[in-house]
Amino acid sequence: MTHYDLVVVGTGSGNTIVSKQFANWKVAIVEKGIFGGTCLNVGCIPTKMFVHTADLAATPSHSSRLGVDEKLTGVRWPDIRDRIFGRIDPISAGGAEYREHHANNVNVTLYHGTGRFTADGELTVTANEGGELEVLTADRFVLAAGSRPIVPDIPGLDETGFQTSGTIMRLEQLPSRLGIIGSGFVAAEFAHVFSSLGVEVTLIARSDRMLRHEDSEIAKRYTEIAQERYTVKLLHETVRVWRGQDGIVVKTLSPAGVDELVVDELLVAVGRTPNSDLLNVGVTGIELESDGRVVVDEFQETAVEGIYALGDVCSPYQLKHVANHEARVVQHNLLHPDDRIDSDHRFVPHAVFGSPQVASVGLTEEEAIEQGVRYVVGREAYADIAYGWAMEDTTGFAKILADPDTGQILGCHVIGPQASTVIQPVIQAMSFGLDAHTMARGQYWIHPAMPELIENALLNLKLKS
Numbered sequence: 356m357t358h359y360d361l362v363v364v365g366t367g368s369g370n371t372i373v374s375k376q377f378a379n380w381k382v383a384i385v386e387k388g389i390f391g392g393t394c395l396n397v398g399c400i401p402t403k404m405f406v407h408t409a410d411l412a413a414t415p416s417h418s419s420r421l422g423v424d425e426k427l428t429g430v431r432w433p434d435i436r437d438r439i440f441g442r443i444d445p446i447s448a449g450g451a452e453y454r455e456h457h458a459n460n461v462n463v464t465l466y467h468g469t470g471r472f473t474a475d476g477e478l479t480v481t482a483n484e485g486g487e488l489e490v491l492t493a494d495r496f497v498l499a500a501g502s503r504p505i506v507p508d509i510p511g512l513d514e515t516g517f518q519t520s521g522t523i524m525r526l527e528q529l530p531s532r533l534g535i536i537g538s539g540f541v542a543a544e545f546a547h548v549f550s551s552l553g554v555e556v557t558l559i560a561r562s563d564r565m566l567r568h569e570d571s572e573i574a575k576r577y578t579e580i581a582q583e584r585y586t587v588k589l590l591h592e593t594v595r596v597w598r599g600q601d602g603i604v605v606k607t608l609s610p611a612g613v614d615e616l617v618v619d620e621l622l623v624a625v626g627r628t629p630n631s632d633l634l635n636v637g638v639t640g641i642e643l644e645s646d647g648r649v650v651v652d653e654f655q656e657t658a659v660e661g662i663y664a665l666g667d668v669c670s671p672y673q674l675k676h677v678a679n680h681e682a683r684v685v686q687h688n689l690l691h692p693d694d695r696i697d698s699d700h701r702f703v704p705h706a707v708f709g710s711p712q713v714a715s716v717g718l719t720e721e722e723a724i725e726q727g728v729r730y731v732v733g734r735e736a737y738a739d740i741a742y743g744w745a746m747e748d749t750t751g752f753a754k755i756l757a758d759p760d761t762g763q764i765l766g767c768h769v770i771g772p773q774a775s776t777v778i779q780p781v782i783q784a785m786s787f788g789l790d791a792h793t794m795a796r797g798q799y800w801i802h803p804a805m806p807e808l809i810e811n812a813l814l815n816l817k818l819k820s
């Protein structure tokens with residue numbers, strides 16, 4: 356048994372906590388998988404590298420409208436895959452090497468294994484190949500164990516074999532036909548990637564639209580656009596999967612009846628579940644939400660004093676920028692226990708890097724109605740701003756919700772080119788309390804750049820003053 360000042364479980368955002376400020380602390384970091392966590396290895400970073408590549412591959416499909424006839428003559432999947440992971444894998448390996456061998460980390464021990472609480476204040480680390488590595492006790496723990504893909508209970512799925520976001524980017528070869536179960540972030544992004552690379556994609560959605568958590572106008576628009584690019588089966592429940600002669604057979608049930616689809620690969624993308632079960636937190640007194648998230652207070656501390664949690668293992672957001680923010684809060688609170696700070700979850704934005712992009716912050720119109728919040732809406736189409744003319748965009752738009760009396764911005768939703776970037780000034784305005792009128796008229800907006808979309812949506816708000 357070894358005692359530490361601090362034990363961190365998980366090397367995603369958890370790893371960022373252990374800075375030089377902890378040089379006098381004896382620290383253990385425990386990681387069961389690839390060093391660096393989800394975002395680096397199987398999440399944000401590789402997916403966006405694939406998305407950018409897919410955007411390039413898709414150019415010929417819309418350039419002819421602008422008078423430029425392009426042709427996609429080939430997609431070299433092994434080259435794409437190896438270029439992407441040829442950058443990422445060394446970063447992961449370098450991170451582990453830094454923790455294990457760099458002079459800055461003489462106070463840090465990295466354990467490669469799964470941490471599991473075996474008693475209050477006692478974490479047993481088991482090697483991946485089996486066998487107990489060490490029992491750790493500590494004054495403080497940080498649970499940054501993340502989440503993993505949910506595998507739905509569909510008969511035949513396990514026996515047949517399937518891909519998740521954790522495996523699909525490393526496929527040996529590009530499939531001809533890809534089925535995707537799910538219609539959220541992961542499904543939308545991979546449907547864009549693989550359809551752009553020439554794969555015949557069929558997306559199976561249980562709901563009546565894709566991205567159903569978005570503002571409904573945005574979700575409907577996204578679904579319409581997606582349906583023009585690949586097959587989207589709405590209101591289809593997957594009831595059985597098996598391996599047939601010609602590939603994987605996916606049987607679905609919809610209001611129209613039974614349907615069968617044959618694909619070469621099947622991606623399951625129906626959400627992620629927190630890894631709290633792996634930690635066996637039950638023995639510690641830590642509380643869990645019904646969906647398995649670790650309960651934390653405003654300081655990111657669990658019900659057990661000295662045990663903090665951050666990121667996907669506790670957060671309802673499952674976003675890297677949230678995990679990083681929470682890691683900064685935990686770091687501060689560990690170093691300054693008498694002057695702790697709160698996490699700020701007031702205006703958490705997100706973006707879906709599909710085609711087109713979708714970005715959102717604050718209340719959707721449906722949430723405003725449900726919560727009885729008074730609001731007005733200002734809209735603007737990309738087609739009505741000069742840069743939108745340049746791109747010949749016909750489908751993108753922004754909508755902004757604001758308080759009619761004060762002009763306080765309540766929410767913003769964008770679908771269209773570079774939506775994830777175009778929305779950023781609104782996130783800033785909401786975070787710093789800038790009202791819509793001041794935001795629109797208190798600064799220059801570069802003409803004719805894409806943020807004019809936001810300027811005009813703000814000016815289109817029918818505010819009282």
Ligand SMILES: Cc1cc2nc3c(=O)[nH]c(=O)nc-3n(C[C@H](O)[C@H](O)[C@H](O)COP(=O)(O)OP(=O)(O)OC[C@H]3O[C@@H](n4cnc5c(N)ncnc54)[C@H](O)[C@@H]3O)c2cc1C
Nearest residue numbers: 365367368387388392393398399470501666667673674675
């Ligand atoms: C395909 C995909 C794309 C994404 N794209 C984006 C995006 O564009 N933007 C965005 O903001 N977010 C994105 N996300 C979400 C983002 O990746 C996560 O929210 C973020 O990485 C969570 O960070 P974390 O530190 O909480 O957990 P993780 O990074 O998952 O780290 C947790 C680590 O803990 C380890 N671990 C778990 N249990 C134990 C245990 N018992 N013992 C030891 N180690 C353990 C795991 O192996 C893992 O390495 C994406 C996610 C996916 C899957």
Ligand SMILES: NC(=O)c1ccc[n+]([C@@H]2O[C@H](COP(=O)([O-])OP(=O)(O)OC[C@H]3O[C@@H](n4cnc5c(N)ncnc54)[C@H](O)[C@@H]3O)[C@@H](O)[C@H]2O)c1
Nearest residue numbers: 507537538539540541542561624625626627672673706707
């Ligand atoms: N760009 C980004 O920021 C980004 C990208 C990818 C993932 N992520 C994060 O990862 C999380 C997980 O992504 P995800 O796409 O797996 O989850 P998600 O929650 O975005 O979408 C899952 C979808 O699957 C549906 N579903 C649930 N159970 C189902 C079932 N049995 N059969 C069919 N459909 C079912 C849900 O209705 C939902 O629409 C996201 O919530 C997000 O926070 C973020």
